[in-house]
Amino acid sequence: MHDLGRIHQLIVPLFGHEMTFNIEVIVMTWIVIAGLLVFGFLASRKRRLVPGSLQVIGEFFIRQFYDLAEDALDKEMAKTYAPLICALFLFLVISNWLGIIPHLEEPTKDLNTPLSLGVMGFFIAHYAGIKAKGIKAYAKAYFEPVFFIMPLNVVGEFAKVVSISFRLFGNIMGGSIIILVVSYLVYSMVLPPLLNAFFGLFVGTIQAFVFTMLTLVYISVQVK
Amino acid sequence: MDATGGEFAKGMAMLGAGIAMGLGAIGPGIGEGFAAGKACEAVGRRPEEAGLLTRTMLVGQAVSESTGIYSLVVALLLIFVV
Numbered sequence: 001m002h003d004l005g006r007i008h009q010l011i012v013p014l015f016g017h018e019m020t021f022n023i024e025v026i027v028m029t030w031i032v033i034a035g036l037l038v039f040g041f042l043a044s045r046k047r048r049l050v051p052g053s054l055q056v057i058g059e060f061f062i063r064q065f066y067d068l069a070e071d072a073l074d075k076e077m078a079k080t081y082a083p084l085i086c087a088l089f090l091f092l093v094i095s096n097w098l099g100i101i102p103h104l105e106e107p108t109k110d111l112n113t114p115l116s117l118g119v120m121g122f123f124i125a126h127y128a129g130i131k132a133k134g135i136k137a138y139a140k141a142y143f144e145p146v147f148f149i150m151p152l153n154v155v156g157e158f159a160k161v162v163s164i165s166f167r168l169f170g171n172i173m174g175g176s177i178i179i180l181v182v183s184y185l186v187y188s189m190v191l192p193p194l195l196n197a198f199f200g201l202f203v204g205t206i207q208a209f210v211f212t213m214l215t216l217v218y219i220s221v222q223v224k
Numbered sequence: 225m226d227a228t229g230g231e232f233a234k235g236m237a238m239l240g241a242g243i244a245m246g247l248g249a250i251g252p253g254i255g256e257g258f259a260a261g262k263a264c265e266a267v268g269r270r271p272e273e274a275g276l277l278t279r280t281m282l283v284g285q286a287v288s289e290s291t292g293i294y295s296l297v298v299a300l301l302l303i304f305v306v
Contacts, residue, residue, distance in 0.1 A: 167290040173297075209286075
């Protein structure tokens, strides 16, 4: 129970300011990235018309997310944004599954990871909006129903970032806290693997999918 | 026994965390149950669409769960930060 609120931090003084690195989160993120790179390399190493097993998995993911992106955006724009959507989902799903391996932790358990991904989605959505509609139509969308509702629209845009990042963070953090507390209560017998399967695999997959879909929806709202 | 200053604030923060989580869990409970009930009705009407309906229901529930998650985050902040 003592490791509930424990964070390993590296504090580097720089020009009178202090930079703080959360060591575990960085290392876990690197593990996820390395796993994804290895998967991508193995899946695309021997490309054939009759695919191997890893190539089938890779093609399945790519096809599904290209279809989703083509439904939400149009066909031309899907080519630009579907790789982003696919990479985002794979990163999040591997991150959320990482907690079921002992001694490893989900990088999404720290608020910095979901928040940075949410901010990234925010900027990409607005960039896509400006690029698709032009700056004038983009700015006009803020004054849409009536003139004086503009502050509400601006606050609503920022609330989207807070909403998706806190949803992912809260789900993963709450799941890991419940696993920890229940494991402590039953002396780590019988129950924790089932809880890990539910909170790690099931909730992790669904939340990764929800995060990805919402990012896609935000892009499509800006583009339309 | 009289609680002073910091202790009193800590106790009130714990109380607030309990109230936040308890009240915040009502809304998602009702909402997710409503979504699941509607999905059951729809599956009963069209059993061949069960896969699509289940997927849509799960995503909708995950979105409507977020208010409960916000109250969880507030409760965690009250417990560990205050």
